[in-house]
Amino acid sequence: MNISNTELDIDFVRSQFPAFSDPICKEWSFFENAGGSYVPKQVIDKLNEFMTSTKVQPYAEYPMAKKAGENMDLATKLFAKMINADTKEIIIGGSTSINLYVLSNALKYSIKPGDEIIVTNQDHEANISPWRRLSENGAVIKEWKINPDTAELEIEKFEELLNNKTKIVAVTHCSNIVGSVNDLKKISNLAHKYNAIVIGDGVSYAPHGFPDVKDLEVDFYTFSLYKTYGPHLALLYGKKDILKNLPNQNHQFLDGDYPYTINPGGPNHEELVSLIGINEYIEKLYNHHFENDKITLRNKVEKVNDLISKHEEIIANPILEYINNNKKLKLIGKNIITNKNRAPTVSFTARDKSSKELSKILVANKIATRNDNFYAWRCLDALKIDTNDGVVRVSMTHYNSIKDTNKLIEVLENI
Ligand SMILES: Cc1ncc(COP(=O)(O)O)c(C=O)c1O
Numbered sequence: 001m002n003i004s005n006t007e008l009d010i011d012f013v014r015s016q017f018p019a020f021s022d023p024i025c026k027e028w029s030f031f032e033n034a035g036g037s038y039v040p041k042q043v044i045d046k047l048n049e050f051m052t053s054t055k056v057q058p059y060a061e062y063p064m065a066k067k068a069g070e071n072m073d074l075a076t077k078l079f080a081k082m083i084n085a086d087t088k089e090i091i092i093g094g095s096t097s098i099n100l101y102v103l104s105n106a107l108k109y110s111i112k113p114g115d116e117i118i119v120t121n122q123d124h125e126a127n128i129s130p131w132r133r134l135s136e137n138g139a140v141i142k143e144w145k146i147n148p149d150t151a152e153l154e155i156e157k158f159e160e161l162l163n164n165k166t167k168i169v170a171v172t173h174c175s176n177i178v179g180s181v182n183d184l185k186k187i188s189n190l191a192h193k194y195n196a197i198v199i200g201d202g203v204s205y206a207p208h209g210f211p212d213v214k215d216l217e218v219d220f221y222t223f224s225l226y227k228t229y230g231p232h233l234a235l236l237y238g239k240k241d242i243l244k245n246l247p248n249q250n251h252q253f254l255d256g257d258y259p260y261t262i263n264p265g266g267p268n269h270e271e272l273v274s275l276i277g278i279n280e281y282i283e284k285l286y287n288h289h290f291e292n293d294k295i296t297l298r299n300k301v302e303k304v305n306d307l308i309s310k311h312e313e314i315i316a317n318p319i320l321e322y323i324n325n326n327k328k329l330k331l332i333g334k335n336i337i338t339n340k341n342r343a344p345t346v347s348f349t350a351r352d353k354s355s356k357e358l359s360k361i362l363v364a365n366k367i368a369t370r371n372d373n374f375y376a377w378r379c380l381d382a383l384k385i386d387t388n389d390g391v392v393r394v395s396m397t398h399y400n401s402i403k404d405t406n407k408l409i410e411v412l413e414n415i
Contacts, residue, residue, distance in 0.1 A: 008311040010401050012288055016040040016281060017399055029404040031362075031369045034176055034204055034345045034395030036226050042284070043230055043277030046071075050273040058269060068269065075275040079235060081297045082279065083221075084212040089243065091236040091259045092267040092275075096203050096224045097126040099236040100170075102263055103199070103220060104130035106246040107168065113138025116165040118196075120144045121378040122153050122182075123172040127201040128378065131170045144171070146382055151178040151332050159190060166196040173221075174205035177376045177391060178333040179345040181205060188217040197242065203227060203234075207397050208312060208343050209305030210282075212298065213237045230278050231271035238262070308398040313337045315405045316344030316396055322409050323348050329412075332383065332391060344396040355389045358415070362392070365411040369394050 019025040019038040030038065050071065058068035073087075080087045093099040111117075117139045119128045132141050142161050146153055153171070162169075169191045174181045188198045199220040202211060206223035213221045219239050226232040238259065248254060248261040255261070279297075286300040287293065289307060316337055323346065324335040332347045350358045355371035362369050373380045373390040380387045394408060 006307075006310070008307045008398060009288060010311070010399070013285070013399050014401070016042070016284065018044065020399075028366050028368045029407050030400070031367055031394040031396065031404070031408065033207065033397040033400070034227065034343075034374070034393060035370070036224075036232075037207060037229050037397055038399070039229050039231070040277065040281040042280040043274045046277040046280075047231065047270055047274040050270045054273075055270065068273070071273040071276060072267075072269060075272050075279075078279040078297070079275060082210050082282070082301050083235075083237060084214045084298050085237050086240060088259055089237055089240055091238065091262050092225075092272055093234050093236060093263055094268070095126075095232070096201065096222050096234040099222045099234050100126050100199070100201075101130045102249065103222075103236065103238075104134060106249055106262060107197070108134050108137050109247055111137045111139050111167060114140060114165060115167040116140045116142055116163070117168040117170070118142050118144055118158070118161050118166060119170050120146070120153055120172065121382050122146045122151070122175045122178060122180075123170065123201060123376065123379075124176050124203065125375045125377065126203075127170045127172060127199065131168060131199075134168075139167070140165070146178075146379065148382055148384070151175075151379070151383055152180055153182055155183065155186060155190075158187065162190060162194055162196070164194055166191065166194045168197050168199065170199045170201070172201040172204065173211070173216075174202070174208075174343050174345075175333070175376065175379065176204040176345060176374050177347045177379050177393070179204075179342045179347070180333050181341055181343065184216045184218055188219075192217070204343055204345055209308055209340075210301050212302075225275060225278070228278065229281060231268075231274050233268060233271050233275070236262070309340055311398050312344045312396065315400050315402055316346065318405050319344075319346055319394065319396075319408060322412065326412070328352060344400075345393065346395065347391040347393045349385060349391055354386075355392045359392045361415055362394075362408075362411060365407075367394070367408055367411055 014020045017038045054064050054068035056064045077087050080090050173184050184200050191198045197219045200218040202223035207227045222236045224234045243258040249264050320335050323329045323331045330349045334342045359371040371390045371392050373387045377387040
């Protein structure tokens with residue numbers, strides 16, 4: 001079937017996710033997507049298929065092993081195409097935190113005393129601690145601080161921190177609290193003038209549209225696949241020319257065999273294969289909404305990204321507007337999504353209640369959310385928010401519907 005290519009067919013989308021008809025989940029409006037998303041049936045099927053038919057050591061000559069290996073390679077190849085990378089630039093690890101730790105361990109050998117590293121206080125701790133730890137190797141850590149009034153990272157402040165000693169810049173593409181999308185391309189271009197390496201955290205960005213990593217011009221980019229409709233894994237992209245020269249952290253005989261040199265071990269086989277299901281889901285969305293199937297996979301991803309962005313504006317903007325205009329609530333970040341300037345990840349606090357109390361009321365009304373610092377405690381600290389109580393975060397993705405939006409506003413209004 002082919003419907004209008006300007007509007008996301010939300011019923012079709014939701015029909016792809018078994019959770020929406022599951023007895024435990026179906027009564028709930030799910031607003032915890034920045035924590036982890038539901039998975040479409042294509043991912044579940046691929047996982048089942050692997051566990052049933054090919055759960056053997058891959059890459060041997062018998063058919064079950066052959067197929068297991070072929071599917072592992074296919075999953076990597078498809079993901080590379082979806083984000084416009086080379087297959088040899090993709091590393092699959094257990095989580096973004098692990099990926100960034102392993103990467104910082106590999107990069108530490110290139111750090112000399114006095115070299116400078118820029119981290120932010122808007123990032124999730126996963127993209128801060130591994131870099132701050134390089135002070136043990138003599139690195140000087142500089143912090144790109146948010147403007148405490150707007151919670152935004154300002155590019156002028158970044159430019160003031162850059163100089164010839166800057167070696168690494170670690171910055172989030174999109175904050176998991178503020179929701180703002182940072183101009184990673186501009187940040188990369190500025191950093192590259194000083195030959196610094198840029199590490200982008202795409203965890204809060206990728207669920208709203210897989211990025212083109214070449215266009216972003218970052219050197220490394222990572223996101224958690226369990227938030228992009230997949231299993232609990234994370235992808236790390238690295239530029240070939242840098243990966244080639246990183247020290248081998250894997251078995252000795254793999255020396256030079258990048259990207260296998262980065263991780264001390266391989267990925268989870270069955271979960272890796274289930275990533276094919278994410279690709280099948282994106283293809284299915286594309287085929288349902290558009291006619292021309294003679295375009296590249298990356299072009300299909302871009303078309304689907306646009307559909308998703310438009311839908312996310314429709315479902316998130318009324319919530320942003322409501323919270324922003326409610327005198328008892330305090331919204332963090334921009335109050336409207338336009339032109340992908342923000343993700344539908346909405347954090348707020350209440351003036352007369354703790355975040356814990358507020359989130360408890362929401363949960364009692366079948367709004368799946370929580371209060372926390374979401375490991376972005378430096379950001380909350382800079383905003384003078386109690387890091388134990390944290391914020392209430394309602395995070396949406398393309399499978400949320402306007403019904404979810406209206407329900408949340410109604411519950412907030414009744415409080
Ligand atoms: C923006 C951001 N970066 C990094 C992480 C860490 O990801 P992982 O749980 O895969 O280590 C998270 C997790 O919530 C996140 O939201």
